[in-house]
Amino acid sequence: MSPRTLQMMLAPINSIKEGAVENSDPDLSDDDPTFQDLSSRSTQPRSSSSSKDASIPETSNCNVLIPASRKTRKRQRNPATWKQNITKALRNTGKPYTSMSKSRKEVPARRMRNPCTCRLKCFDQIDEARRTEIFESFWNLGSVELRRIFIKSCMMEPKYKYSNAQKPRSANIAFYFTINNKKNRVCKTYFINTLDITDRQIRTIRNKSNDIGIVAEDLRGKHTNRKKIDEMIVKDIEDHINGIPRIESHYLRASTSREFIEGGKTVKQLWRDFTEDRDPNKPKVDYWLYNQVFNNNFNIGFFQPKKDRCDLCSEYEMATMQHKKELKEKYDTHLKEKNLSRLEKQKDRESIGQGNVCTVYDLQAVMQCPVGESSSFYYISKLNCLNFTISELARTSKKNTNKEQNENIVQQNPEEDTTAEGKTVGAYGDVFNYFWDETQGKRGANEIGPCILDYLGKLSEKFPDTQLNIVFYSDNCCGQNKNKFIACLYSYAISHFPNIASITHKFLIRGHTQNEGDNVHSLIEKEIKRNLKSGPIYTSHQYVTLIKTAKKTGNPFKVLELTYDFFEDLKSLQDQWGYNFNEDDERKPVSWNDIKVLQFLKDEPFVFFYKSSYAQEEFMRVSMRNKRRKMPSLEEVSIRKAFTNKIPLGVNKKKGLAELLRKSLIPPFYMDYYKSLIED
Secondary structure, three states, rough: OOOHHHHHHHHHHHHHHOOOOOOOOOHHOOOOOOOOOOOOOOOOOOOOOOOOOOOOOOOOOOOOOOOOOOOOOOOOOOOOOOOOOHHHHHHOOOEEEOOOOOOEEEEOOOOOOOOOOOOOOOHOOOOOHHHHHHHHHHHHHHHHHHHHHHHHHHEOOOOOOOOOOOOHHHHEEEEEOOOOOOOEEEOOOHHHHHHHHHHHHHHHHHEOOOOOOOOOOOOOOOOOOOOOOOOOHHHHHHHHHHHOOOEEEOOOOOOOEEEOOOOOOOOOHEEEEEHHHHHOOOOOOHHHHHHHHHHHHHOOEEEOOOOOOOOHHHHHHHHHHHHHHHHHHHHHHHHHHHHHHHHHHHHHHHHHHHOEEEEEEEEOEEEOOOEOHHHHHHHHOOEEEEEEEEEEEEOOOOOOOOHHHHHHHHOOOOOOOOOOOOHOOOOOEEEEEEEEEEEOOOOHHHHHHHHHHHHHHHHHHHOOOOOOOEEEEEEEOOOEEEEEEEHHHHHHHHHOOOOEEEEEEEEOOOOOOOOOOHHHHHHHHHHHHHHOOOOOEEHHHHHHHHHHHHOOOOOOOOOEEOOOOHHEHHHHHHHOOOOOOOOOOOEEEHHHHOOOOOOOOOOOEEEEEOOOOOOOOEEEEOOOOOOOOOOOHHHHHOOHHHOOOOOOOHHHHHHHHHHHHOOOOOOOOHHHHHHHHHHH
């Protein structure tokens, strides 16, 4: 039988193969009674942002439907990798497999058995090559239902039959193989041995066939005895979860679309709050259902203050051998850049003094108020408070100065996160904290830039007779510090302050941006956590006090409370300063994502220099303006304010805060503060 012939025979049933879930052959289970068909067992979907098998419907065992376009908290299931489905696929294609039973029985592959020696001389009608083709095509179908239909198509009533065979299902049957569109009758033994099936399978097909010859669908695992869930109950749960205020992740907002909620409660505590607030006349909701809707219908994570692991390092660590080979070059470059950046930072710290200043800065994770143990605080959108920290690093003694030792640092074991700065992380000098809430400013370059400019002004006043060379370190946040607006601010600063000779900004490697600023933020967070044990935090002014007292020894942290009139419009500055930020002087494109170092010199105010790797020796030069376009002169450049008034709160936040005032959950002492926010 040719493949084309077999395809023509199966044309009417192709749709079954495309849409049906393939089940194990019930007749084959007689050969292996311990075999369990688990493919149709209902399971909860496990979803993530990416899908490996998008054709599988996302439903759970309680009929709670999950929209196909919605990302969920759970990983997406990939049934193709399940052991029972791998075993079933091997079984359905006639290949050897290991039973899923406790015995772990080894079942051999299907193979043709010896032909018959009957009077029909079947072995003379079909040669061995054709017989092998029939066997392979049959098992390559890979589907129980398709194999049954094929077997049924090969069974016909013979021209002559026994007179006592009255019942249709007990009558004798003739078997035919179609070769070159011609039916060739064979005996039952030849038929069974060619396909390597059993007589039980033939009896099953006859029993499942109706009067017009259609084989009934296999109903195993397709029971309808599933618990039905009222859609209104699911909607009530979703409404409750949607009512929980979301928190934008400070560290992950560029790399994930997952939503975050405050980590002060667990899913079970959220369920308890839901049941307590629920109308007692409505049906009771069990925890398993609330948990299932939370995990399967939403992609929500509990807020964590920092991201501890590097994505690329984690991916490489968990990758297969083949995937590791593909990632090897990228991973090695990543580690080299990480070690070089830390070595560079160590050298900068050793050079501190005589006009050399090394500083790190970072924006702390959002702090909210009011915050406390009360559930009423948890379920409202709270006021966001922001703290931008600039930490001056202390000078360290020189070590590992010779070339051989430096190379050892660069080639250190990647599994060990021992940095080039060793135990000096956390050794800092003065720390400046610029604090504001969301009614005064946002969290972009317009807010970060003026804080940097203010710090540079303080530094210039502190050392009026010294030419300063300032080095900044930070993470790679494009919206805050790695953009053309901050670049223009640096150029403006070296032109504006007479004793600042150069500014160099070095970006730590993604996933390995741990620095002294994190140490400062850790002290602040610990102080806040200790304070919450004694009572709620009601206003942003309480955070200011906690920041000032977070450092118990040495110089306390300095805090500057900012208002809307402090922030400046860096976009307007950039429009006046320059327009070319994407092409260097050699007409090569500038990839800002790849920039590792930026440098600004007083002698060339409208030029910046950059490196795309710490291993790169020479800087690339970029002219931000040229003579072809008329631009304001250096004396004509000015900066205007970013805001003329306070930023009003959103409707939901005003509504939530008003509800807290109405319930008297905020002490009268703080009511005027919140009334001023609500009425603006």
